[in-house]
Amino acid sequence: MPLLDVQNLRVALPSPRGPVEALRGVSFVLERGQTLGLIGESGCGKSMTALALMGLLPEGAAISGRVLLGGQDLTTLDDAALCQLRGHRMGMVFQEPMTALNPLHTVGLQIAEPLRLHKGLSRGAARAEALRLLERVQLPQARERLDAYPHQLSGGQRQRVVIAIALACGPDLLIADEPTTALDVTIQREVLQLIQELVREDGMGLILISHDLGVMADTVERLLVMYGGTVVESGPTAAVFKRLAHPYTQGLFAARPRLGLKRGTRLATIPGRVPALADMPAGCPFADRCSQVTDACRVAPPAAVRVGDKHDARCLMVEAT
Amino acid sequence: MSAPLLQVEHLSKRYRLPRQSLLKPAPEVQALAGVSFSLQAGCSLGIVGESGSGKSTLARLVMALEAPSSGQVLLDGVDLHQLLPAELRATRSKLQMVFQDPFGSLDPRRTVLQTVAEPLAVLHGASVAEQHERAAEVLDAVGLSAADSPKYPHEFSGGQRQRIAIARALITRPRLIVADEPVSALDVSVQAQVLNLMQDLQDRYGVSYLFISHDLAVVDLVCDEVIVMHQGAIVERGSPDTLFTAPQHPYTQRLLAAVPGLQPPA
Numbered sequence: 001m002p003l004l005d006v007q008n009l010r011v012a013l014p015s016p017r018g019p020v021e022a023l024r025g026v027s028f029v030l031e032r033g034q035t036l037g038l039i040g041e042s043g044c045g046k047s048m049t050a051l052a053l054m055g056l057l058p059e060g061a062a063i064s065g066r067v068l069l070g071g072q073d074l075t076t077l078d079d080a081a082l083c084q085l086r087g088h089r090m091g092m093v094f095q096e097p098m099t100a101l102n103p104l105h106t107v108g109l110q111i112a113e114p115l116r117l118h119k120g121l122s123r124g125a126a127r128a129e130a131l132r133l134l135e136r137v138q139l140p141q142a143r144e145r146l147d148a149y150p151h152q153l154s155g156g157q158r159q160r161v162v163i164a165i166a167l168a169c170g171p172d173l174l175i176a177d178e179p180t181t182a183l184d185v186t187i188q189r190e191v192l193q194l195i196q197e198l199v200r201e202d203g204m205g206l207i208l209i210s211h212d213l214g215v216m217a218d219t220v221e222r223l224l225v226m227y228g229g230t231v232v233e234s235g236p237t238a239a240v241f242k243r244l245a246h247p248y249t250q251g252l253f254a255a256r257p258r259l260g261l262k263r264g265t266r267l268a269t270i271p272g273r274v275p276a277l278a279d280m281p282a283g284c285p286f287a288d289r290c291s292q293v294t295d296a297c298r299v300a301p302p303a304a305v306r307v308g309d310k311h312d313a314r315c316l317m318v319e320a321t
Numbered sequence: 322m323s324a325p326l327l328q329v330e331h332l333s334k335r336y337r338l339p340r341q342s343l344l345k346p347a348p349e350v351q352a353l354a355g356v357s358f359s360l361q362a363g364c365s366l367g368i369v370g371e372s373g374s375g376k377s378t379l380a381r382l383v384m385a386l387e388a389p390s391s392g393q394v395l396l397d398g399v400d401l402h403q404l405l406p407a408e409l410r411a412t413r414s415k416l417q418m419v420f421q422d423p424f425g426s427l428d429p430r431r432t433v434l435q436t437v438a439e440p441l442a443v444l445h446g447a448s449v450a451e452q453h454e455r456a457a458e459v460l461d462a463v464g465l466s467a468a469d470s471p472k473y474p475h476e477f478s479g480g481q482r483q484r485i486a487i488a489r490a491l492i493t494r495p496r497l498i499v500a501d502e503p504v505s506a507l508d509v510s511v512q513a514q515v516l517n518l519m520q521d522l523q524d525r526y527g528v529s530y531l532f533i534s535h536d537l538a539v540v541d542l543v544c545d546e547v548i549v550m551h552q553g554a555i556v557e558r559g560s561p562d563t564l565f566t567a568p569q570h571p572y573t574q575r576l577l578a579a580v581p582g583l584q585p586p587a
Contacts, residue, residue: 041508042479155372184371185535189579211509214581255513257538259565259580264520265542267513273478274508 001071003172003205004030004053009065011045011052011229013277019062020277022048024229024285024301026065032172035199035206037220037237039213039252043274045229046209050175053207054092055082069173088118091166093195095178097158101150107134107161108146114168133164137194156187160194167198174199177209192219213256217241222310225249228275228285230301235311245305245313248286284315292317324398325359326496326529327383332356332392334378352378354553355392360546362496365523365530367544367561369537369576375553376533380499383531384418385409396497414444417490421502423482427474433460434470437489444493459488462525463518480511484518491522499531504539516542537580541565549573 009026012019023045030036038046051057053067055074067074069089074082086092094100102110111133112126121129127146134142137160150158159179166174176195180188196219199206208220216223216237223240225233225248233246244250254268272289281287283298290297296316304312305320334353341348353375360366368376381387383394385401394401396415404412417440420426427436437459438452447455457467463484474482483503490498503519504512520543522528534540540547541561548558549572557570568574 041510185537186371186575186579189581192581212581213509218581252509255510257513257516257536257542259538259541259577261538261542263542263545263561266517266520267542269513269517270510273480273511 002029002068003032003034003070005066005068006049006053007066007068009049009052009067010063011048011057012062013058014060015278017278021280022061022229022277023052024280026224026226026229026231028224028231028234030173030205030207032205033199033203034222035196035208035220037216037223038207038209038226039211039216039223040226041211041252041274043228043277044226046226047177048229049226050092050177050207050209053173053175054086054090055079056086084118087114087165087171088169089171090173090175091169091171093159093162093166093174093176093179095181097155097162097182098150100162101158103150106147106149107153111161111164111168114165118169129168130164133168134161136167136198137161137164139164155183156191159183159187159191163191163195163198167202170202171204173205173207175207175209178211179208180215181210181212188215195219213241213252225252228280229277230285230314232286232315233311233313235308239308239311243307243311245307245311245318246286246315247290247292247317249313251289323361326362326397327360327531328393328395328398329356329358329379329383330393330395332379332382332394333390334375334382334387335390351553353382353389356550356553356555357392358548358555358558360497360529360531362529363523363527364546365532365544367540367547368531368533368550369535369540369547370550371535371576373552374550376550377501378553379550380418380501380531380533383497384416384499385413410444414440414493415496417493417495417498419483419486419490419498419500419503422506423479423486424474424506426486427482429474432471432473433465433485436474436485437470437492440489440493455492456488459491460485462491462522463488464514478511479507480514483507483515487515487518487522491526491528494526495528497529497531499533501533502535503532505534505536512539519543537565537577549576 007027009023011023013022026049040046063075108130111130115121115126115129131142131146139145139160180191220237223237224231227248233249244253251270270289283300284302287293287297302314302316304314305318307313307318307321332353333355335349335351338348370376382389388402434456438456441447441452441455460467465484504515532543547561547564548555551572557573568577
């Protein structure tokens, strides 16, 4: 049984113009010890996918499809049951460590909280475990830092604390939503390496969300490229980067500034902008911005085409291999 | 070579920290330690470095938003920090700034026209008719239209908002635009649009950019020269070609090594 099996996940959010679909049928499987990346631009549904998995969708959101964590369907659970799972079997690392941490509590207390709640540890045992966790995330002077407040730490140190909290109860699944976007590039590298090491040691499943192609290339084995609430391309990271099967993946790649470009080089751009959720076309969500669009693209969402080993793209224009 | 547009000489800035003890003087932090560089008209200078390296302090001093502890900022040979308030105000239209966050830098209660025309009204005392005309001109230059004038910022996407911010900077026909992480908050495909736009505007108006970014690839694309800052000082400078292919200073080497990998297929 896979660790996480997501099938045809759909999320509709309330809006003044009636419900709009933020996720339009997302499916993927994650095994224990595997790393999966969700990549895409704002509004593509990557964070919404993470929130749906964690049961943290906004008020009034309607969810359908199945999210099986170790065989248990999370979409059918009530809030109390989800609270038993969150921070226990599923840990999450957020983008902005300053807002993810409570400024009024010491970091030691915040790491101890899930341990006391889910594992029923005593105050002293939780504190000892918190120290062990801080040492594990390689925070220097961990013993003194147990009693530090978040504002006394740097951005990278805070993100280490957030990771320690996510790992406290030894989760099966770690979801990291843009964990390094707020950090400097040298710190980013350290934090990503730390996450990779911890995932390897504990055999967790990792879902990494990022808009940065470079971060993905360095960190995850499999990649889902998302656009307009759907997965437009999925496959092993190296294969996706090599083949660039979907026109959107091609566009993302071409638009990326990279070292060594001659000054004054014009970057390739994707014309237009991401459609609003309420205006999502009936067919392929990328149709309005795609250079290869045909009438058939606008009729119905394209089915997944197999383009390689475990590598799919949802585009009518790609040839199956 | 002609006289540079911007010349920064031995610029330093110290900030006083809260006093730790009654008996000791208040500690100080040196945010900027003797920084010197010059920028020719129509060229772009990139400033890279990590948080706390002094990039934004430098931007504020060049914009004359804060006074330096020592050193000079010469624009066309005139030291901005020696000017009388009225003279400085008259000079400000040569200097404009584009900020990182297009959600935070636009007033949500002002229309695009009010936002874009404000520098003209404040600095030049332009008539309403002139404001409208010039606003239409710069909105067109950044790829928006005069029809967008009565709209409010919330009606635009992040990339369009950054275009509005650039239009606001352009309207006074500045010589120098200080751009502090102008594309960091934007999505990849939109970032490419804004970078192309900034390069087009430079060709068209001959404006100079002081381009602050943590993204080495962006700086490589836009700038003629790059300075690398670390702990308030310049540790290395040079053309992006040499700096990014053969970095000399260990800090530059570390910065380059940390850029997430992935060389795209040729």
